[in-house]
Amino acid sequence: MALATISIDTQDHPEHAVIWLHGLGASGHDFEPIVEQLELPASLRVRFVFPHAPTRPITLNDGMPLKAWYDIYGLDMNSPQDEKGLEQSASDVRALIEQLVQSGIASQRIILAGFSQGGAQCLYTGLSCDYRLAGILAISCWLPLHEKFPVYARRADRSLPILLLHGMYDVTIPITSAELSRETLEQQGFTVTWRSYPCAHTVSPEEVRDIRTWLLKCWQ
Numbered sequence: 001m002a003l004a005t006i007s008i009d010t011q012d013h014p015e016h017a018v019i020w021l022h023g024l025g026a027s028g029h030d031f032e033p034i035v036e037q038l039e040l041p042a043s044l045r046v047r048f049v050f051p052h053a054p055t056r057p058i059t060l061n062d063g064m065p066l067k068a069w070y071d072i073y074g075l076d077m078n079s080p081q082d083e084k085g086l087e088q089s090a091s092d093v094r095a096l097i098e099q100l101v102q103s104g105i106a107s108q109r110i111i112l113a114g115f116s117q118g119g120a121q122c123l124y125t126g127l128s129c130d131y132r133l134a135g136i137l138a139i140s141c142w143l144p145l146h147e148k149f150p151v152y153a154r155r156a157d158r159s160l161p162i163l164l165l166h167g168m169y170d171v172t173i174p175i176t177s178a179e180l181s182r183e184t185l186e187q188q189g190f191t192v193t194w195r196s197y198p199c200a201h202t203v204s205p206e207e208v209r210d211i212r213t214w215l216l217k218c219w220q
Helices: 083-102 117-128 146-152 175-187 205-218
Strands: 005-009 016-021 046-051 055-058 064-067 110-115 135-139 162-167 192-197
Touching: 016 083, 016 117, 046 083, 083 110, 083 117, 110 117, 110 205, 117 135, 117 146, 135 205, 146 175, 162 175, 162 205, 175 192, 192 205
Parallel strands: 016 046, 016 110, 110 135, 135 162, 162 192
Antiparallel strands: 005 046, 055 064
16 A cells, blocks of 8 residues: 655655655654755745655554554664564655656656655665655664665765764664664775754754754755
């Protein structure tokens, strides 16, 4: 079943796109305000797509059903991971990319963005798919299946822009997990732009400004 989405165009006839994945238990509405907060130039025609993750039982939350891209068994990097769920959501997001391409937006102008679990899903999806993207923005998250990363990302373009942002006081996803993810990416030849901020598990105004700068650079 196709993902339900919210779509916001900054101008008619968009030429660029951002697919933005929310975190665990949230919804596509969570990041709608980012469209105005980014204050992109009026001349830049962008379609923002905010999908809603399916509702599924989450092992970490005693089986409570939540909107989630995949099941979570633990927050430790060495915890078992839901590879089947990751791949299913990756397939769903690839379908959204294909829809945008069919609408006339080249994949090289599409950015995958996500927060927390959504950021992890973006990394997995963007680095395992065959589309050439404009970039991957991953906020307050980790690299899923990091031990299998060299396999699932073997065909990925090493010049793909990747922006990793994380709060220094994040107790939900410790910054050490993000730092290990950055190291894994760099060891495999990817160039990663890394920023940390004096905040918790959230998106600070400083992050929004840095995201804006990075987006404009990706779309030059």
